[in-house]
Amino acid sequence: MEKTISLYLISFLLVFPVFNFHTEAQQKPRTIVTTDGEVDDMDSFIRFLLYTNELDVEGLVYSSSMWHYKGDGKGTLFTSEMDMTKRMYGAKTDLRWCGTTWMQEMIDKYASVYPSLVKHDPNYPTPEYLKSIIRVGNIDFEGEMEKITEGSEFIKNSLLDDDDQPVYVQIWGGTNTLARALKSIEEEYKGKLGWEDVYKKVSAKTFIYTILDQDATYRKYIAPNWPEVRVVYNASQFWCFAYAWPRVEPENLRKYLRGAWFSENIKFGHGPLMDNYFLWGDGQKIEGDTEHTHGNLEEAKKNGRDQYDFISEGDSPSYLYLLNFGLQKFDDPTYGGLGGRFKQSAENPLRWEDGMDVTDFNPATNKQDPMYSQTRWFKVLQNDFATRADWCVQNYENANHPPLVEVDKNEISASAGDTVKLTSSASDPDEDELNYKWWNYKEAGTYPVEVTVSSPTSKATEFTVPDDAITGQTIHLILEVEDTGEPVLNRFQRIVIEIK
Structure with missing residues (x-):
């Protein structure tokens, strides 16, 4: 089944050309989503659908977690292995299970806006394709991995296929499937001939981005048996995108999570898919989840939320990491980008983690901030989300589209004292005026002092490598280009200077 436009649209697109954001040289990251179906998964999924044009989406798999499981239908009591949910719930036959049809229902709403989306990018996958890759994985209980399921077999076959490109497995719940x-x-x-080759191949292809440990299967099975599988472990930075955002989101950015912003830019007037986005006090209720009370306006007020305030998209960083805005080097999470910045684990060099010692300098507070590796991109992300919500209902000429940005080289070698000249070019599909900004992402590099460039708002600039830079250190310079459309959109290029 075709992933992108169906045949009936080809003639339409020949008559009404659209701007194609991708070139043949770009390789979209292969990805599989596993989800336990919480309300924040559903909101993450809605945003995810608007970015499926940027990704090679191979699978959408229902799974379970410490917070959500179906039960075996036999009345079997289950007690969580995880301390928090063991204390909270005790023995249960099932827990807050939202079923295995909600992704299909969301895709039906995506189908209603799909004809509009492909006017902006023909690379959006068809609703039929997205439905065809849905599978049910291991859902009976938290951490259940004894059963072979259609979801686990689907993932297995992707990891064993002949395509050597990495498979980025997004873990929105537990890792059990x-x-x-x-x-x-x-x-x-x-134990069979060829096992070593299979082990190396699967280890090299599998790249996990997990939000917390939501069951014990990574710790108990994957880590000891597949230690060469790469994993990004996001245990803290995601909170600025999750339920705790009023406590951790910088005050100057909270307006992008308030009801006024979501009412205007996302929830209303943007078609059936955005109508379904869950917000505080919106009157919606998820069947099966007794703890989804966010739609009740009185409950919102009791929790200090205004109507239509953001609830949570705690799982979105796992695919934001994969978006090509010109920032991310997918195989090196230390670079930092839309999905956060991570450091190499001391125990396992193929595991990257965040935490209180992974900080970026927050100019709003003048302090090092463990959330700012994620929140520094929040305005960019929300404006881009609002633009794609516009794409759901607007013709091409009535919506904004991101600029295209290029630099001569993304990697440069230079010695201490050298003057490095940097040139760029950019264009805008809507012919908007463009603004340029060069800045040093100090925390992403290993040279420890801030570096400045001579002309920070010009297309071309230069800087002198500091005299005290040491061989092997790196300096990361970011070119940020912002258009003047509505909402404003930003794209980037990163130049890494290695000291020789």
Whole structure:
């Protein structure tokens, strides 16, 4: 089944050309989403659908977690392995299960805005394709990985196929369905001729981005048996996108999460998909989840929220990491980008983590901030989200589109004392005026002092490598280009200077 436009649209697009954001040289990251179906998963999924044109989406898999499981239908009592949910819930036969149809229902709403979306980018996958890649994984209980499921087999087959490109597995709940897929590979090949090659291939292809540990299967099975699988572990930075945002989001950015902003830019007047986006006090209720009370306006007021305030998209950083805005080097999470910045684990060099010692300088507070690696991009992300909500209902000429930005080189070698000249070019599909800004992402590099450039708002600039720079250190310079459309949109290029 075709991933992108169906045949009936081809003639339409020939008559009404659109701007194509992708070139043949660009490789979209392959990705599989696993989700336990909480309200913040559903909101993350709505935003995710608006970015499926940027990704090679291979699978959408229902899974379970410490917060959500279906039960086995036999009345079996289950007690969580995780301390928090063990204390909270005790023994349960099922827990807050939202079913295995909600993704299909969201895609039906996506289908209603799909004809508008492809006017802005023909790379949006068809609703039929997205439905065809939905599978049900291991959902009976938290951490259940004994059963071979259609979801685990789907992941297994992707990891074993002949395409050597990495498969980025997004973990929005527990890792159990992925663990079952890896266990099935181990059971099929271990101890047989060729196992070592299979092990190396699967380890090299599998790249996990997980939000917390929401069951024990990574710790108990994946880490000890597949130590060469790469993993980004986001345990703190995601909170600025999650339920705790009023406590951790910088005050100057909170307006992008308030009801006034969401009412105007997302919730209303943007078609059926955005109508379904969950917000505080919006009157919506998820069947099966007794703890989804956010739609009740009195509950919102009791929690200090205004009507239509943001609830949570705690899982969105896992795919924001994969978006090509010109920032991210996908195989090096230390670079930092839309999905946060991470450091290499001391125990496992193939695991990257955040935490209180992974900080960026927050100019609003003049302090090092463990959330700012994520929140520094928040205005950019929200404006881009609002623009894509516009794409759901607006013709091409009535909506904004991001600029295209290029630099001569993304990697440069230079010695201490050298003058490095940097040139760029940019264009805007809407012919908007463009503004340029060069800045040093100090925390992403290893040279520890702020570096300045001579002409920070010009297309071309230069800087002198400091005399005290040491061989092997790196300096990260970011070119940020912003258009003057509505909402304003930003794209970037990163130049890494290695000291020789």
